[in-house]
Every structure is written in structure tokens, then in C-alpha cells.
Amino acid sequence: MNYNNLKPEEERVIVHKGTERPFTGEYNNNKETGTYVCRRCNTPLYRSHDKFESHCGWPSFDDEIKGAVKHLPDADGRRIEIVCAACDAHLGHVFKGERFTQKKYKALRKFYILKIHSCLT
């Protein structure tokens, strides 16, 4: 599989499971239609019509493309980590309610996911 080249900040988040600050994402309030794909391997993960207003600082989705995202128990035993099913890129965490938030990098009509965060509302 060919991976995209990642910027240092992107690598910190995706490979080293870093965290980014809320309300800084380019697409937090994005309302364009399109498909949100893995920043590293381009696998489609989310669709824009599943996006909803979460008001927690990251774009949020209430559904995912079937089979595209793996849900794994986190090391702390309390959270569920989500990773790209194709390349195991770290996407963030899910809490109860199955709500997702994320930061993305956009190119053409695709939205490249940089980070998905859980959203407690």
C-alpha cells in the first residue's frame, strides 16, 4: 500500500497518536458535500451527509462507511480507540453515543482526515 507523505504535525497525530486542540480544524464548520478519507492511505471513511453540528470543536459524524473504521479498546480501559481499517492510522476515540469528531485536510472534493476526536455532549 502506498501512503501519503505526512507533515510532521500530521505524523505526530496519526502515527504517534497525538492530540490536537479543538476549534482549530479547517473543516470544523465545513458544509460542503464529499467523502472524508484517511489522510494517510486515502481510504474513504465518512460521508458528508453524516456530519452533524456537535459544537465541541471538531467536525462530527454520526455514522461511518461500513467496515472502514476499526474500534479497539484503548489502553486505559475506558475509551474506544478508532483506527483506519486499511492502514491502522490513529483517528481518535469514541465515547458513548457513538459520536465522532474529526479534523481533516482537504484536496479536490475529498476531505483528508487528520484527526477524529470523541465528542462528549
Ligand SMILES: [Zn+2]
Ligand atoms: Zn488509512
